[in-house]
Amino acid sequence: MERKKIVVTGIGATSPLGGTAPDSWKALLAGESGISTLEHDWVAQHELPVTFAGQARVPAADVLERVEVKRLDPSSQFALIAAREAWADAGSPETDPVRILVDFATGIGGLWTLLDAWDTLREKGPRRVLPMTIPMIMPNAAAAAVSMALSARGGARTVVSACASSTESVANAYDHLQAGLADVVIAGGTEAVTHALPIAAFASMQALSRRNDDPARASRPYDVDRDGFVLSEGAAALVLETEEHALARGARIYAELAGGAVTSDSYHITAPDPEGSAAARAMRAALEQAGAKPEDVTHVNAHATSTPVGDIAEYKAMLRIFGDALDGIAVSATKAATGHLLGGTGALEAVFTVLALAERTAPPTINLDNQDPEIPLDVVTSPRPLGDGPLLAISNSFGFGGHNAVAAFRSYE
Structure with missing residues (x-):
């Protein structure tokens, strides 16, 4: 079909x-x-x-x-x-x-x-x-x-x-x-x-x-x-x-929802799988549904809750998917500004991801004074232009119970 x-x-x-x-x-x-x-x-x-x-x-x-x-x-x-x-x-x-x-x-x-x-x-x-x-x-x-x-x-x-x-x-x-x-x-x-x-x-x-x-x-x-x-x-x-x-109906279009995927860790009721394998599968599945490759991604709105173990687990999951290409991806951790809305957080970050694509600007991550050397991401700390041409972004969400969900969005040309 x-x-x-x-x-x-x-x-x-x-x-x-x-x-x-x-x-x-x-x-x-x-x-x-x-x-x-x-x-x-x-x-x-x-x-x-x-x-x-x-x-x-x-x-x-x-x-x-x-x-x-x-x-x-x-x-x-x-x-x-x-x-x-x-x-x-x-x-x-x-x-x-x-x-x-x-x-x-x-x-x-x-x-x-x-x-x-x-x-x-x-x-x-x-x-x-x-x-x-x-x-x-x-x-x-x-x-x-x-x-x-x-x-x-x-x-x-x-x-x-x-x-x-x-x-x-x-x-x-x-x-x-x-x-x-x-x-x-x-x-x-x-x-x-x-x-x-x-x-x-x-x-x-x-x-x-x-x-x-x-x-x-x-x-x-x-x-x-x-x-x-x-x-x-x-x-x-x-x-x-x-x-x-x-x-x-002549509607104004912000962006395309290119795909979405859900997986589960089956690891621990509150702690994420430290290796991020199931989270990585969710990212891969969302990209596959979007008909995209990992190297097509230009921006990630990360789950990034500011917990010692969670931030590292998500980094490892992203590394599994993007490998060396991760160095060129603009990562925003918007919970630094909003805090964590629990069940509402994914939708808010999806809105931010859509606006990032529509305005071709990655939002900043505040409060990052001394980046953890164990998480060497390219973190956006001031509004950053995302450039011309087609853009692809993902928004990650991970929850207690080992729930992983990822949405992929594409700029609408």
Whole structure:
């Protein structure tokens, strides 16, 4: 069967860097940090060892209707904001609703709602637990909210694969469109777990940076002094469709989604395979689907969480695929600026990858003062032109449980 060309026609995001995709991108290029100290009573109340996070730059309550805020967990609120922006950016396609499909991911789901309901049950009894609790905590709530808001009746799917979740949704969108299941797919991911419990739990795992005195410089991918990731919140979305459908309606095209792939380590519940073999297979499979060779890649948006073991494992995986060609690839580690949005991070980085191709500019990696000699990548530290001609980029995401997901994007000529 002849492969269809899949294109990106809309993007949206609400992140620690900005309330929209353009604002987030502008702040990223400017070298800003979205990480700040948490000004909440519960930080001191619980004596949290980590007192900062990547908080959404624009609160969801400033964007949504009051009833939407009341009936949706913060994770679904962020999803709705990003999806609506992407849909409007795509020109609000007038497509048969049964040909519009949603594939929206999350890593954890409605955690705030769940824990607030538990507090209510313990303190006030079962009669005070809100009847909307279950629809708000279910992991598919974000996909459902987006589906209803955009009248998408071709399916509302939810991927839950930790930090690989939304890149897997993007890869799924490619398959959905190739299979003819839809003409338009809204793919993305969301997370809102900047709460005392996840912070305490991640800190207990020694996964979080503890630079409480310097939050903006805490996320330090590839730096010898990196000491963990920074927990963040937000969402991002992409509108994807076949080129034929996009051209027929006169849509503006950002880039081509050339391929996507998913593999699993089967190694450890939290630690990555130190040799990166399955992560490398995901990269290779995404490139094969794109009909591309490793030497065609000009840019990588790396997973690069700023953990001591994770950054090295990803480097080894890339080395397996690119070999000597890796020296000529511009690598950006954008979590240095955004922190780690868990299930929403892949979609946000996919948006950044699309914009990097559309504007032919690789975004900078901030906070890299002393690059780890064990990771000799060509890391972009200030906005870098990607040059003329066809461009190919990949965006990597790897999650707890050994989940690996990679999306490949090509510049649209």
